Amino acid sequence: MVLMDKATRRHRWDMKFAPYGYVAPYFLIFGVFGLFPLLYTIWVSLQERNLLDEAAARIIWFDNYAKLMADPYFWNAMGNTLSLWLLTTVPQILFALFIAQLLNRKVRTRTLFRMGVILPNITSVAAVTIIFAQLFGRDFGLFNWLLGLFGAGQIDWQAGTASSHIAIAVMVVWRWTGYHALIFLASMQAISSSLYEAATLDGASGRQQFWRITVPLLRPQIIFTTIIATTGNMRLLAEPLLFNPGAAAATGGSDRQFQTAALYLYEQGFTKYDFGYSSSIAVVLAIATVIVAGIGYLVTKRIRTE
Amino acid sequence: MRPKALALGCAALATALVLSGCGSGTASGGKTKLTIGLFGNFGYAELLKEYAAAHPDVEISDRTASYSDHHKNLAAHLATSSGAADIEAVDTGYINQFKATPDKFVDLNTKGGDQLKDRWLPWKWEGSLSKDGKQIGYGTDVGGLAICYRRDLLQNAGLPADRDQVAALWPTWQDFMAAGKKFQEKAPEGVKWFDGGPTVLNAIVGQASVGYYDKTDKIVVGDNKEIKAGWDLVVDGVNSGLSAKLLYSTPVWNTGFKQGQFATVTCPAWQMAKIKDQAGPEAAGKWDVTSVPGGGGNWGGSYLTVPKSGKNVDKAVELAAWLTAPEQQAKVFKSAGLLPSIPKLYEDPSIVEYKNPYFNDAPIGKLFTDAAKKLNPQYQGPKAGDIQTAIGNAMQRVEQGKQNGQDSWNQFVGDVQK
Numbered sequence: 001m002v003l004m005d006k007a008t009r010r011h012r013w014d015m016k017f018a019p020y021g022y023v024a025p026y027f028l029i030f031g032v033f034g035l036f037p038l039l040y041t042i043w044v045s046l047q048e049r050n051l052l053d054e055a056a057a058r059i060i061w062f063d064n065y066a067k068l069m070a071d072p073y074f075w076n077a078m079g080n081t082l083s084l085w086l087l088t089t090v091p092q093i094l095f096a097l098f099i100a101q102l103l104n105r106k107v108r109t110r111t112l113f114r115m116g117v118i119l120p121n122i123t124s125v126a127a128v129t130i131i132f133a134q135l136f137g138r139d140f141g142l143f144n145w146l147l148g149l150f151g152a153g154q155i156d157w158q159a160g161t162a163s164s165h166i167a168i169a170v171m172v173v174w175r176w177t178g179y180h181a182l183i184f185l186a187s188m189q190a191i192s193s194s195l196y197e198a199a200t201l202d203g204a205s206g207r208q209q210f211w212r213i214t215v216p217l218l219r220p221q222i223i224f225t226t227i228i229a230t231t232g233n234m235r236l237l238a239e240p241l242l243f244n245p246g247a248a249a250a251t252g253g254s255d256r257q258f259q260t261a262a263l264y265l266y267e268q269g270f271t272k273y274d275f276g277y278s279s280s281i282a283v284v285l286a287i288a289t290v291i292v293a294g295i296g297y298l299v300t301k302r303i304r305t306e
Numbered sequence: 307m308r309p310k311a312l313a314l315g316c317a318a319l320a321t322a323l324v325l326s327g328c329g330s331g332t333a334s335g336g337k338t339k340l341t342i343g344l345f346g347n348f349g350y351a352e353l354l355k356e357y358a359a360a361h362p363d364v365e366i367s368d369r370t371a372s373y374s375d376h377h378k379n380l381a382a383h384l385a386t387s388s389g390a391a392d393i394e395a396v397d398t399g400y401i402n403q404f405k406a407t408p409d410k411f412v413d414l415n416t417k418g419g420d421q422l423k424d425r426w427l428p429w430k431w432e433g434s435l436s437k438d439g440k441q442i443g444y445g446t447d448v449g450g451l452a453i454c455y456r457r458d459l460l461q462n463a464g465l466p467a468d469r470d471q472v473a474a475l476w477p478t479w480q481d482f483m484a485a486g487k488k489f490q491e492k493a494p495e496g497v498k499w500f501d502g503g504p505t506v507l508n509a510i511v512g513q514a515s516v517g518y519y520d521k522t523d524k525i526v527v528g529d530n531k532e533i534k535a536g537w538d539l540v541v542d543g544v545n546s547g548l549s550a551k552l553l554y555s556t557p558v559w560n561t562g563f564k565q566g567q568f569a570t571v572t573c574p575a576w577q578m579a580k581i582k583d584q585a586g587p588e589a590a591g592k593w594d595v596t597s598v599p600g601g602g603g604n605w606g607g608s609y610l611t612v613p614k615s616g617k618n619v620d621k622a623v624e625l626a627a628w629l630t631a632p633e634q635q636a637k638v639f640k641s642a643g644l645l646p647s648i649p650k651l652y653e654d655p656s657i658v659e660y661k662n663p664y665f666n667d668a669p670i671g672k673l674f675t676d677a678a679k680k681l682n683p684q685y686q687g688p689k690a691g692d693i694q695t696a697i698g699n700a701m702q703r704v705e706q707g708k709q710n711g712q713d714s715w716n717q718f719v720g721d722v723q724k
Binding site for chain 1: 372373374378381382384385403404406407410496551553554555556557558559561565567689691692694695698699700702703706707708709
C-alpha cells in the first residue's frame with residue numbers, strides 16, 4: 001500500500017512538473033541568447049557609452065533616441081532598408097511560388113532539382129557576396145560585359161542608388177528563393193489532386209488553377225515566408241558591407257546610397273565606438289521590423305479563395 | 307524528472323558556452339602559445355619562424371585580416387575583453403582611438419619600454435603614448451612617401467622612364483597633374499595616370515604641416531587651406547580624366563594592378579609589399595620607384611600592442627619588443643620594404659645602399675631614408691582614421707559623378723564636424 005501510494009504521488013508530481021522540465025532548455029537558451037541581449041541592448045541604448053570604455057558610461061535616458069530621430073543619415077538608412085525590403089521580399093516570394101510550381105510537376109531527376117534550389121542557401125553569405133560583387137564589377141564584371149554585348153554602356157553598380165539596390169537585391173533573392181520554394185513545394189504536395197481534377201472538369205486553365213486554388217491554399221505558408229523574409233531582409237548587413245569592401249565598407253557607398261539600418265548600426269558601434277547610439281538604432285530597427293512584418297501579415301492575409 | 311531535465315538543459319548550455327569561448331593559453335607539451343593579429347603584409351613570416359626556432363618554449367600563430375576588418379574586430383574584442391590576440395597590430399589611423407582607452411592594453415613602460423624609448427623616432431614613440439603617459443604600442447614602420455610608376459606605360463606615352471628624369475617631371479603636385487595630362491593624351495584605352503583620387507589625396511594630406519586636427523584635438527580640416535588646395539588639385543585631375551577611379555585597398559584596386567589600369571600610384575613604403583603581392587611576378591621590373599612631389603610626408607605606419615586580456619602578456623611583450631627591434635626592422639625593410647621607424651638605421655649602409663630587385667633595382671634604401679629624414683611629423687587626432695575614410699568617400703563621390711568638388715567638400719566638412 002505504502003509503496004503504491006508513493007508511486008502514484010511521484011506520478012502525479014511527474015505529470016505536473018515534467019512538462020516544464022522538457023521546455024526548460026529552450027527557455028534557458030532563449031533567455032541567455034535572446035532575451036538577455038534584447039534587454040541589455042535597451043539598457044545600453046539609454047546610455048552615453050563608448051564601446052571600449054564601459055566605466056565612463058552614463059545614463060542619458062532618451063537622448064540617443066532624440067538624436068536619432070533628427071539624424072538624416074539614419075532616415076537615409078531606413079529608406080534604403082525599406083527599399084531593399086521591397087526589392088527582395090516581393091520577388092523572392094513570387095519566384096519561389098513559380099519555382100515550386102515547376103518542381104511540383106513530374107519531371108525527370110526532380111529530386112536533383114529540388115535539392116539544387118536549396119544550394120544557394122547553404123553557401124556562405126560572405127562567399128556569395130564577394131562573388132556577386134565581382135560579377136557586378138564596373139570594369140571587368142560579367143553583368144557589364146553582358147550589357148556591353150547589347151550595346152548598353154557600363155554601369156558603375158556601386159555608385160548609383162537604384163543600381164546598387166538592384167545588385168544587392170539580386171544577391172538576396174538568389175540566396176533565399178530556393179528556401180522559400182521548398183516550403184511552398186511541401187505544402188503544394190499536400191493539396192488534394194481532386195481539387196485540380198474538379199477544376200479541370202469545370203474548364204479552368206492551368207493559370208486559373210494556380211491563382212485560384214494553389215495560391216489561396218498556400219496562404220499560411222505565404223504568411224510564414226513573408227514574415228521570415230521580412231525579419232531577414234530588414235537587417236541586411238553582410239551583403240551591403242561586402243558589396244563595397246575596403247576602409248569605407250561600413251558607410252555603404254560613397255554617399256551612403258546603400259547603407260542599410262543594420263549597417264548604420266555597425267558603423268556607429270564599431271567604427272565610431274558609439275555603443276549607446278548604436279544600441280538605440282538596434283531598438284528602433286527591431287520595432288520597425290515588427291511593424292513591417294505586421295503590414296506584410298495584413299497584406300498576405302487578404303489572399304483568399306473567391 | 308525535473309532535476310534531470312534541468313541538468314540536461316544546463317549541460318547543453320554549458321556545451322554551448324564552452325564552444326563559444328574557445329582559445330587556450332598553453333599548447334600541448336607545455337609550450338606557450340602566442341597569437342599575433344596583423345593586417346596587410348608586415349613581412350613577419352620568416353621572423354616568426356626564426357623567433358620560434360630560438361625559443362623552443364614558444365609557439366606562435368599569426369592571423370591576418372584586411373585593414374578595416376582587423377581594426378573593427380580588435381575593437382569588438384577589446385570591448386568584450388575576449389578574443390584579442392596576444393599581440394595586435396594597430397595602424398596610425400586607429401592608434402589615437404585606442405590610446406584613448408589605455409587600460410585595455412599593457413603599459414609597455416612598466417615592462418621595460420621606457421628603457422627602449424630611444425630606439426624610435428621621437429614622434430613615433432609619442433604617437434602611441436596616452437595622455438597620462440602610458441605606452442600602448444611599439445612602433446613598427448613609418449609610411450615615408452614615394453611614387454611607384456610603370457616604366458613601360460610612361461615610355462609608351464612618350465614620357466621618360468628613368469627614375470631621376472621622372473622625378474624631375476614632378477617637383478610639385480601641380481607638375482604631377484600636368485605630366486598626367488600629357489600622359490593621358492597618348493595613353494591606351496583603359497589606362498589612367500593614377501589609381502584613384504583618394505590615394506593621391508592621402509599623400510598630399512600626409513605632407514601638410516597641419517592635418518585634420520590641431521594640437522588641441524579640434525577638427526580644423528574645414529579651414530585647412532593647404533588640404534583644400536590639394537583637394538581642388540586632385541578634383542581637377544579627376545575631372546581631366548586622369549583617375550582610374552579605383553579606391554585603394556579594395557579588390558578592384560588589386561585587379562587594377564594585375565590589369566595595368568594605371569601608370570602611377572602613391573607609394574608609402576608599405577605600399578611596395580602590396581604592389582609586389584598584387585601585380586605578381588609577371589610585372590617584375592615593370593614597376594619602379596621615384597621621389598614624391600612636394601617633399602616629405604607620412605601616410606600610415608603601425609604599432610604592435612599587447613592587449614591586457616592576453617594570458618601571456620610577458621612573453622607577448624618580449625616578442626613585440628623583438629619584432630620591433632632595429633635588427634628585425636632592418637630585415638623587414640629588405641624583405642617587404644617597410645620603412646623602419648628607427649633613426650639609427652637611416653645611416654646604416656646595409657639599409658641606405660639597399661636596392662629592390664622587383665622594382666627594377668630601385669635604390670629604395672636611399673630614397674626612403676631620405677624621405678624619412680625630410681619627414682615632417684604631423685599631429686594625428688583621435689579619429690584621424692575615420693576622417694580619412696570620409697574624405698576618401700567624398701573624393702569618390704566626385705569620381706562617380708555624384709557631386710561636384712565643392713558640394714562634396716562641403717558635405718565632407720559637415721560630416722566630420724558632427
